[in-house]
Amino acid sequence: MIWQVLIAITIFLVVFAAAHWVIRMLGVPPPPEPDPDDLDEVEIAYACAVCGMRLTVTAVAGESKAPRHCMEEMEPV
Numbered sequence: 001m002i003w004q005v006l007i008a009i010t011i012f013l014v015v016f017a018a019a020h021w022v023i024r025m026l027g028v029p030p031p032p033e034p035d036p037d038d039l040d041e042v043e044i045a046y047a048c049a050v051c052g053m054r055l056t057v058t059a060v061a062g063e064s065k066a067p068r069h070c071m072e073e074m075e076p077v
């Protein structure tokens with residue numbers, strides 16, 4: 001009986017913490033629009049290793065970082 005109560009409390013705390021995290025993430029405002037003068041023109045092709053989708057990045061602000069698709073970081077091609 002005591003184990004059932006402890007397990008129920010643990011499940012409640014995990015669900016509560018997950019819900020709290022999701023609600024906090026929804027409350028974070030998006031980053032401000034980048035200044036067009038800060039964009040560097042590039043041409044970097046990426047491919048998704050999961051589904052094969054390809055895309056070409058034509059402008060980056062600051063440090064270039066591989067985009068993500070299918071929850072994975074895309075690979076340069």
Ligand SMILES: [Zn+2]
Pocket residue numbers: 048049050051052053069070
């Ligand atoms: Zn993909």
